[in-house]
Amino acid sequence: MATRLPSVDVVIIGVGWGGSIFAKELTDLGLRVVGLERGGNRDTSTDFRLPNYNRADELRYAHRGDLFQNLSRDTVTFRHTTHDTALPMRQLGSFLPGEGLGGAGVHWNGQNWRFLPWDFETRSQTLRRYGAKALPPDNMVADWGVTYADLEPYMDKWEYLCGISGKAGNIQGKIQPGGNPFEGPRQRDFPNPPLTPSYGMTLFQQAAAGLGYHPFFTPAANSSQPYTNTYGVQLGGCLYCGFCERFGCEAYAKASPMTCVFPVLLPSPHFDLRTHTTVTRLNLDNTRRRVTSVTYVDAQGLEYEQPADLVLLTAWTLNNVRLLLVSGIGTPYNPSTGEGVVGRNYAYQAGTGATMFFENQVFNPFMGSGALQMAIDDFNGDNFNHAGLGFIGGGSLTLSSTGARPIDTHPTPVGTPRWGSAWKTAVAHYYQRFLGMGVQAGVLAYRGNYLDLDPTYRDAFGLPLLRMTFDWGPNEHAVSRYMVPVLQRLASAMKADKVSVGPLSAHYSIVPYQSTHNTGGVIMGTDPRASAVNKYLQMWDVPNLFVVGASAYPQNAGYNPTGTLGGLIYWTVDALKNKYLKHPGPLVS
Amino acid sequence: MSGINRRRFLGLLGITGGAGLLPHAAEAQVVAPLPPKAPAFPGPTDQEQANEKAALTGQQAYTFLDIPERYFVEAAVARLIPADALGPGALEAGVAYFIDQQLTGAYGFGATWYMRGPWGIGIPEQGYQLPLLPRDLMKVGIAATNAFCQASYGQDFAELGTAQQDAVLTFLDQSQIDGPAVPPTTLKAFFELLYSLTIEGFFADPAYGGNRDKIGWKLVGFPGARAEYAGLIGQYQNKVYVVDPASIADADGV
Numbered sequence: 001m002a003t004r005l006p007s008v009d010v011v012i013i014g015v016g017w018g019g020s021i022f023a024k025e026l027t028d029l030g031l032r033v034v035g036l037e038r039g040g041n042r043d044t045s046t047d048f049r050l051p052n053y054n055r056a057d058e059l060r061y062a063h064r065g066d067l068f069q070n071l072s073r074d075t076v077t078f079r080h081t082t083h084d085t086a087l088p089m090r091q092l093g094s095f096l097p098g099e100g101l102g103g104a105g106v107h108w109n110g111q112n113w114r115f116l117p118w119d120f121e122t123r124s125q126t127l128r129r130y131g132a133k134a135l136p137p138d139n140m141v142a143d144w145g146v147t148y149a150d151l152e153p154y155m156d157k158w159e160y161l162c163g164i165s166g167k168a169g170n171i172q173g174k175i176q177p178g179g180n181p182f183e184g185p186r187q188r189d190f191p192n193p194p195l196t197p198s199y200g201m202t203l204f205q206q207a208a209a210g211l212g213y214h215p216f217f218t219p220a221a222n223s224s225q226p227y228t229n230t231y232g233v234q235l236g237g238c239l240y241c242g243f244c245e246r247f248g249c250e251a252y253a254k255a256s257p258m259t260c261v262f263p264v265l266l267p268s269p270h271f272d273l274r275t276h277t278t279v280t281r282l283n284l285d286n287t288r289r290r291v292t293s294v295t296y297v298d299a300q301g302l303e304y305e306q307p308a309d310l311v312l313l314t315a316w317t318l319n320n321v322r323l324l325l326v327s328g329i330g331t332p333y334n335p336s337t338g339e340g341v342v343g344r345n346y347a348y349q350a351g352t353g354a355t356m357f358f359e360n361q362v363f364n365p366f367m368g369s370g371a372l373q374m375a376i377d378d379f380n381g382d383n384f385n386h387a388g389l390g391f392i393g394g395g396s397l398t399l400s401s402t403g404a405r406p407i408d409t410h411p412t413p414v415g416t417p418r419w420g421s422a423w424k425t426a427v428a429h430y431y432q433r434f435l436g437m438g439v440q441a442g443v444l445a446y447r448g449n450y451l452d453l454d455p456t457y458r459d460a461f462g463l464p465l466l467r468m469t470f471d472w473g474p475n476e477h478a479v480s481r482y483m484v485p486v487l488q489r490l491a492s493a494m495k496a497d498k499v500s501v502g503p504l505s506a507h508y509s510i511v512p513y514q515s516t517h518n519t520g521g522v523i524m525g526t527d528p529r530a531s532a533v534n535k536y537l538q539m540w541d542v543p544n545l546f547v548v549g550a551s552a553y554p555q556n557a558g559y560n561p562t563g564t565l566g567g568l569i570y571w572t573v574d575a576l577k578n579k580y581l582k583h584p585g586p587l588v589s
Numbered sequence: 590m591s592g593i594n595r596r597r598f599l600g601l602l603g604i605t606g607g608a609g610l611l612p613h614a615a616e617a618q619v620v621a622p623l624p625p626k627a628p629a630f631p632g633p634t635d636q637e638q639a640n641e642k643a644a645l646t647g648q649q650a651y652t653f654l655d656i657p658e659r660y661f662v663e664a665a666v667a668r669l670i671p672a673d674a675l676g677p678g679a680l681e682a683g684v685a686y687f688i689d690q691q692l693t694g695a696y697g698f699g700a701t702w703y704m705r706g707p708w709g710i711g712i713p714e715q716g717y718q719l720p721l722l723p724r725d726l727m728k729v730g731i732a733a734t735n736a737f738c739q740a741s742y743g744q745d746f747a748e749l750g751t752a753q754q755d756a757v758l759t760f761l762d763q764s765q766i767d768g769p770a771v772p773p774t775t776l777k778a779f780f781e782l783l784y785s786l787t788i789e790g791f792f793a794d795p796a797y798g799g800n801r802d803k804i805g806w807k808l809v810g811f812p813g814a815r816a817e818y819a820g821l822i823g824q825y826q827n828k829v830y831v832v833d834p835a836s837i838a839d840a841d842g843v
Contacts, residue, residue: 053840056814059793065701075703078715087711087718090703196819199826241816364830366811367818401822406792406811418762419669419784420755424808428675431809432829456707509714 002295007307008032008272011294013279013323014315016103017562018548018569020257020265021161022312024231025573027270029581034306035271036296038278039100043258048248055243055250058405062246067107069097074459076318078510080471081448082335088457088465094509095516096246097316101275102257104316104516105562109245109370109402110221110254112164113559114155114567116381117148117184119442122555125382126392134392136474140338140345140445141392142554145526145535148184151567154574156187158566159219162255163227163235165192165371166219180216182377195224195238198401200363200435201374207493213376218398219563220371221255231264242403244370254370274298280461282311282327284542291329291545297461309584310576313547320551321451321521322466330522330532330541333450335469341532341540343452345445345520346468347556350395350476350504353438354487355411356496362432365404373400379439379486380558391478395441395558397486406431413498437490439483440515441504442558446473451521471508480504517561519553526588534588536575537568543586548572649686649798653693653724660747661731662688662783668754669787677804679791687790687799688727688783697724719775723782730779733771734761795836806834815840 009031012019023033048055060066069075069092077086098104118125123141126134135141168189169179176189194217197205208215222238229235236252244254252259265271276299283293283305293307313320324330324342333344377383379394386392411434412426454467480503491499525531528540537552539545548569550561557564579587651659663685670679679685691697699722711718721729731746738746738757746757760766761780764773790799792806794814800806806813813834821830 053814053835053837054796056816056840057794057796057837059789059797063789063793064696068701070701071703072699072701080714084712085709087709087715088703088705089715090717092701093716196823198822202826238819239816240818240822242818243816361827362829363827364818364822364825366816367822367825367830404811406805406809407789410788410792410809419758419787421671421673421675424670424673424675424678428808431811457705507714509716511714511716 002303002305004293004305005307007309008034009308010034010310010312011036011306011308012312012314013294014038014103014313014319015101015257015273016098016314016316017105017257017566018314019312020102020261021569022314022548022573022576023271024261024265024268025577027265027268029577030270033271034308035273036277036279036294036306037101037273037275039098039103039275041275042101042106043262048250052250055248056241058243058407061107061243062405062408065092065096067098067100067246067248068092069099072460074461074463075465077454077457077465077467079467079469080507082469086454086467086469089510093511094514095518096513097318097516101262101273105256106248106258107246108221108254108256108516108562109560111371111373111560112159112162112219112221112255112563112566113396114184114186114219115148115557115559115564116182116377116383118381119557120144120147120151122393129382130386130392134386136391136444136446138447139473139475140447140554142345142445142523142525142530144554145524145531146571151564151571152184152186154570155563155567157230157570158563160191160230161260162221162566163192163223163229164190164219164221164255164563165195165224166190166217167194169216178216180375180377181214182380182383190219192224192227195220195222195369195372196240197374198363198367198372199361200401201372201399203361203435203494204374204399204437204490207490208374208376211489211493213378215374215376218371218373218375218396220369220373221562222369222371223253223255229260231261233260233263235259238369240367240369240372242366242368242405244368245402278461279323280326280463282313282323282329282545284327284329289542291542309544310580311545313545314549317518317521317549317551318451318466318468320547320549322453324522324532324547325453325466326463329545330539332452335448335450338447339529341523341528341530343450343521345523345554346449346451346470347443347445347519347553348470348508349515349517349556350441350443350472350480351438351514352395352441352480352483352487352501352503353436354491354499354501356435356437356491356494357411357413357430357498358433358435358495359497363401363435365401365409365431365434368401368403370402372402373398379483389478389482391475391482393442393444393475393558394479395439395483397437397439397483397490399435399437404431411436414500435494435496437487439480439487440558440560441476441479441483443519443556444473444475445520445555449473472504477504515560517550517556519550519556519561522547522549522551523554524552525554534586536579536587537572538575538580538587540586544584546572546576649683651686651689653689653697657735657745657747658728658731659685659689661735661745664747664754665758665783666787666790668751668758669784670791676808679787679799681801682791682799682804683801684787684790684799687793687797688786690798691786691789692724692727698722717778719778721775726775726779726782729771730776730783733776734766734779737766796838803834803836813840
């Protein structure tokens with residue numbers, strides 16, 4: 001029997017980026033906020049500081065997954081179609097959810113994009129420019145219900161929280177040399193200048209410009225210099241250590257909830273952080289239109305019920321979906337009828353990559369930073385004419401210097417054996433002589449790609465696992481086919497001696513790492529029959545519940561999702577402060 | 590081992606179909622004359638002396654693998670990353686010991702794997718679906734591979750010549766060895782476990798027992814744990830940054 005606790009104003013489920021920012025903003029108003037985090041406590045100043053060189057441990061962090069979700073407790077099951085039997089993801093691979101305070105915001109790379117204006121209006125703009133035939137069969141592509149212009153002030157706020165390093169391409173409609181000319185207009189430049197480019201990035205920049213493309217620095221949540229953020233927290237300058245993605249930052253330079261928010265949140269007397277607490281259910285009243293409390297299990301295995309006036313579900317994408325489904329909130333999506341809202345429009349990121357080898361140039365690939373990257377956006381969104389191409393959208397094309405830790409990164413040209421002396425010789429020769437380049441393409445929503453509860457497999461708390469039914473659709477393959485020659489053209493322009501291009505796999509596999517850019521399942525929109533949350537991320541059915549995450553994306557764009565999510569977080573903060581808390585109830589009727 | 594797979598194996602080595610009818614010992618006679626083991630690594634190196642010293646101190650000992658298993662792993666990693674003209678390989682780097690230590694700890698027990706049933710046979714895109722923990726898979730795989738080697742050669746894997754060892758590893762990699770209780774997919778999973786542990790042991794921080802004397806890092810020029818390149822990244826454009834690599838222990842000792 002759960003112990004019922006005294007009611008509080010706000011319960012936050014999952015204390016990562018979203019949870020920490022909501023907690024900061026709402027405790028500042030004097031609200032009593034409880035933060036429930038299923039993982040452990042964590043603090044940059046003690047966990048990752050220098051001198052403490054064991055943070056630079058590839059085996060512990062990148063391979064044994066020190067900062068990742070422990071699958072022995074819960075995982076997902078996976079299948080391609082409803083005709084297949086889903087089996088559990090028993091080992092981490094395709095994506096790497098975070099666990100513990102700060103969530104995946106601790107181990108991300110920091111590639112911080114604003115989605116393009118087109119990305120928020122994909123359906124209507126496609127219909128307007130190309131007609132209904134441009135959309136593939138069984139697509140569920142939708143507009144977001146917010147526009148780029150709506151979110152711009154909030155993405156700006158996020159960028160100044162994180163100390164993003166970059167170079168604007170469009171300030172208030174005026175194109176800026178050296179920036180991304182395709183980006184939506186921004187009110188001002190980034191708070192920090194770009195990072196120092198690697199030699200490989202310089203080669204890419206020259207080659208891309210020579211081909212008439214428009215190279216620019218990927219906006220980086222790796223601060224290029226010491227920076228004091230909007231909460232008065234001090235960030236350090238990036239050391240280019242090359243241990244960024246999958247690692248904590250020792251230099252306070254990678255924006256994370258720990259480096260950007262916790263120093264000013266944790267001292268608040270209004271914030272009650274409870275780590276090692278796993279929420280198992282959100283409880284509705286008998287009208288089923290109000291969350292009254294959440295049930296959780298603490299580190300002693302004891303069950304508690306925490307009542308609250310307002311509940312913010314800010315777990316990771318897949319956990320947001322699962323908690324709604326196990327709590328019976330919102331109508332589960334049914335792929336055979338296309339009806340229902342929770343679990344629909346699951347999407348991901350589709351990669352096409354190229355590895356280039358150079359006999360006479362060296363790159364020191366171990367020097368790097370999570371978002372140290374040169375990009376072109378000439379083939380993203382609707383930045384190029386798609387008439388007659390047979391697909392919509394595209395992806396950002398980048399050359400990165402994110403650091404080459406050798407367990408994971410020791411590429412060899414095609415035809416090299418996997419082991420033995422020939423392999424060893426090639427690894428020794430090419431470690432200094434390779435560059436990686438890739439396209440990160442969007443993924444459309446399709447009727448058959450969705451999330452629901454698995455009928456068979458359960459977690460450590462006896463709850464059903466989430467079941468993922470997903471495969472690449474025709475649009476993703478078409479984009480990849482289109483991008484292969486683009487990558488080859490760039491490799492030639494960079495004078496690579498050998499190049500291996502890896503198009504999108506025939507079918508999605510949960511085995512190799514691709515990205516932790518899982519989106520959808522609790523999507524936002526304007527129609528309560530086709531979206532789970534309104535444009536303020538408020539559940540249509542349950543107005544005192546907000547579900548915040550990339551779970552809100554109706555489809556995924558050709559970018560890393562976090563920068564846009566940061567904008568959505570502040571957009572929702574604003575709606576709570578200036579609308580909901582003044583008049584609790586549905587914000588959109 | 591199925592007859593079909595054994596015939597395929599012998600065929601690759603240039604043995605006629607009739608050879609399959611010979612007793613195992615005779616097969617071994619026919620198959621055996623192959624190139625000698627890899628030439629001895631020239632001269633006693635500092636590394637070898639250091640290894641000898643480490644062995645004498647008695648601080649490192651196998652705590653998981655039994656003796657035949659240890660011979661197997663030592664022989665296998667020596668073929669996966671051999672000592673050659675470029676320098677020492679995985680054996681010299683202590684990778685067999687690294688594997689032993691990984692299997693004896695949390696990784697060996699699959700501590701972060703989801704290991705609840707029911708167990709199904711999936712498609713490759715669904716990933717590993719065996720109920721075997723890494724420590725079990727290693728033992729099952731070694732036993733099945735040694736059984737295959739005994740049936741084909743009358744010798745354990747560790748006793749074979751290097752070319753035969755390479756052939757056996759290739760068959761494992763290509764899912765072409767099986768046995769009555771161990772299907773090729775399991776042996777392929779075993780090979781992948783052995784392979785990934787070998788790569789890890791060659792390039793992981795020496796604190797874990799492999800990558801001795803930073804052999805793996807020196808091979809590729811990876812500087813290790815003391816990783817601070819602000820200022821340097823701009824200077825080292827198309828110019829190799831050379832530094833004596835630092836392990837966690839080295840860097841923490843500064």
